[in-house]
Amino acid sequence: MGTTTKYVFVTGGVSSSLGKGIIAASLAKLLQAQGYRTTIQKLDPYINVDPGTLNPYEHGECYVTDDGAETDLDLGHYERFLNVPTSQANNVTTGRIYQSVIEKERRGEFLGKTVQVIPHITDEIKYRVQLLGKSGDYDIVITEIGGTVGDIESLPYIEAVRQLKWELGEHNVIVVHLTLIPYLSAAGELKTKPTQHSVKTLMESGVQADVLVCRTEHHLSDGIKVKLARFCNVQKEAVIESIDASTIYDVPNLMLEEGLDKVVLEHLDLPFSKPDLTQWNEFLTRHRNPQSEVNIGLIGKYVELQDSYKSILESFIHAGAVNEVKVNVEFIHSEYLNSDNIKLKLSHLDGVLVAPGFGERGIEGKIDAVRYVRENNIPFLGICLGMQMAVIEYSRNVLGFKGANSTEMDEHTAHPVINLMEEQKSITDKGGTMRLGAWTCKLEEDSIVGEVYDNLQIKERHRHRFEYNNDYRDRLESAGMKATGINPETGLVEIIEIPSHPWFVGVQYHPEYKSTVANPHPIFVAFVKATYSYSKSKNNVSMA
Numbered sequence: 001m002g003t004t005t006k007y008v009f010v011t012g013g014v015s016s017s018l019g020k021g022i023i024a025a026s027l028a029k030l031l032q033a034q035g036y037r038t039t040i041q042k043l044d045p046y047i048n049v050d051p052g053t054l055n056p057y058e059h060g061e062c063y064v065t066d067d068g069a070e071t072d073l074d075l076g077h078y079e080r081f082l083n084v085p086t087s088q089a090n091n092v093t094t095g096r097i098y099q100s101v102i103e104k105e106r107r108g109e110f111l112g113k114t115v116q117v118i119p120h121i122t123d124e125i126k127y128r129v130q131l132l133g134k135s136g137d138y139d140i141v142i143t144e145i146g147g148t149v150g151d152i153e154s155l156p157y158i159e160a161v162r163q164l165k166w167e168l169g170e171h172n173v174i175v176v177h178l179t180l181i182p183y184l185s186a187a188g189e190l191k192t193k194p195t196q197h198s199v200k201t202l203m204e205s206g207v208q209a210d211v212l213v214c215r216t217e218h219h220l221s222d223g224i225k226v227k228l229a230r231f232c233n234v235q236k237e238a239v240i241e242s243i244d245a246s247t248i249y250d251v252p253n254l255m256l257e258e259g260l261d262k263v264v265l266e267h268l269d270l271p272f273s274k275p276d277l278t279q280w281n282e283f284l285t286r287h288r289n290p291q292s293e294v295n296i297g298l299i300g301k302y303v304e305l306q307d308s309y310k311s312i313l314e315s316f317i318h319a320g321a322v323n324e325v326k327v328n329v330e331f332i333h334s335e336y337l338n339s340d341n342i343k344l345k346l347s348h349l350d351g352v353l354v355a356p357g358f359g360e361r362g363i364e365g366k367i368d369a370v371r372y373v374r375e376n377n378i379p380f381l382g383i384c385l386g387m388q389m390a391v392i393e394y395s396r397n398v399l400g401f402k403g404a405n406s407t408e409m410d411e412h413t414a415h416p417v418i419n420l421m422e423e424q425k426s427i428t429d430k431g432g433t434m435r436l437g438a439w440t441c442k443l444e445e446d447s448i449v450g451e452v453y454d455n456l457q458i459k460e461r462h463r464h465r466f467e468y469n470n471d472y473r474d475r476l477e478s479a480g481m482k483a484t485g486i487n488p489e490t491g492l493v494e495i496i497e498i499p500s501h502p503w504f505v506g507v508q509y510h511p512e513y514k515s516t517v518a519n520p521h522p523i524f525v526a527f528v529k530a531t532y533s534y535s536k537s538k539n540n541v542s543m544a
């Protein structure tokens with residue numbers, strides 16, 4: 001490969017939520033599958049320094065990288081598609097840009113100059129865009145610009161793109177514009193005008209789109225492609241149809257058929273070869289041809305917005321494909337669960353996942369759910385808060401510690417089985433102060449996790465403040481809840497299991513952040529397998 005890194009910018013027009021992240025990830029997949037070292041970066045035009053302090057209802061799940069960055073959920077797609085870890089450098093917000101410019105100003109680095117959006121903010125954006133490129137690790141950096149062209153807050157980003165196009169040269173930068181072609185059913189027509197306007201808005205900022213990726217519910221005729229090309233100053237081959245797909249995992253193949261990778265590589269003066277998607281397509285075949293299905297309840301309090309649990313849902317898709325089963329996820333709102341309706345809501349399920357979360361709302365429902373699945377031998381996976389709920393439930397109902405709780409929910413509980421670590425107690429800032437990123441964990445050989453991972457020393461990603469309280473470990477273990485994963489540096493308990501139960505695992509970390517198409521997460525694979533065995537045994541009993 002050449003020594004110069006090439007840059008692809010993905011902008012969006014007409015509407016938000018068109019799926020820029022999936023298009024960026026699909027293009028990256030096609031380039032990676034031709035041997036190009038590719039990474040993706042997301043620039044978010046909001047003023048939060050990172051999405052860590054955002055309520056999941058705002059932008060969906062907060063995705064965590066190995067280096068402990070709290071990032072946009074699109075980074076999850078990048079990792080799931082590429083199977084390459086991302087880092088803090090892959091997600092930059094306006095808040096972070098301003099924070100570093102202001103810190104430089106305070107240090108006197110601007111030598112008395114007036115600090116302005118242009119050039120200081122735009123220079124910082126350009127610097128951040130090129131950080132990954134200059135590392136020498138990548139041939140191509142794809143930068144997705146959040147928001148919609150024409151928004152006030154996107155302007156500095158578009159200006160930075162304009163400058164980089166000039167500075168780096170025509171064949172080193174390409175701008176892909178994702179747009180919407182609406183269908184007017186009364187007229188029976190696809191409409192190109194919103195796209196023409198969006199391209200024009202981009203041009204007002206001095207940026208010509210080189211490729212149009214057109215989201216549409218109906219195929220684009222040749223005539224429409226010619227029209228778009230003519231009025232938007234692009235080649236006809238650079239008008240790419242992006243038709244609604246039944247799964248996001250179909251999009252790389254759809255983009256390949258439309259030639260998106262070819263157009264991009266031609267523009268960047270790089271050779272095109274047929275991408276090797278063998279492994280990807282094997283996954284798709286298994287995903288499309290399940291031999292049976294299982295029903296898994298996902299118990300959480302952000303269930304109205306499925307993006308809040310994006311990585312969990314995708315992990316089920318990966319694990320379902322490995323097991324050749326379709327995983328039907330049933331969302332269950334923990335706030336409306338109680339001991340009276342629990343049987344009605346859970347008894348038909350083949351497995352239950354109690355989700356991560358923060359704060360008191362809905363936790364009693366989660367505890368009732370854990371009790372029900374524990375007593376009825378239904379496979380259980382508790383993630384982060386879900387694991388903490390399992391410890392609380394066991395303490396209350398097996399050890400008999402009535403008010404046992406996490407100090408997050410009840411500061412004065414008589415039995416703080418989950419509590420704050422000493423070093424967290426003095427922290428008052430909320431942003432970026434949790435236990436974040438990858439931590440080592442040693443697994444007990446004779447346990448479910450000891451069997452499912454192929455190594456007894458693992459690294460998994462965390463995002464929480466509260467911890468299993470080791471003062472209760474002896475009592476919990478003697479009563480049957482074992483600690484099967486321990487952090488070797490701190491002695492903190494990271495995994496609990498109940499060996500007398502067929503499949504009961506709680507993990508303090510987030511396995512869902514590390515599940516990819518190429519590497520489905522072993523915990524999810526094993527959990528789905530356990531739910532399948534459970535569903536089979538249930539059917540055998542009912543047939544007997």
Ligand code: GLN
Nearest residue numbers: 356357384385464465466
């Ligand atoms: N609220 C819990 C804590 O901070 C769990 C966090 C989570 O589920 N990610 O420890």
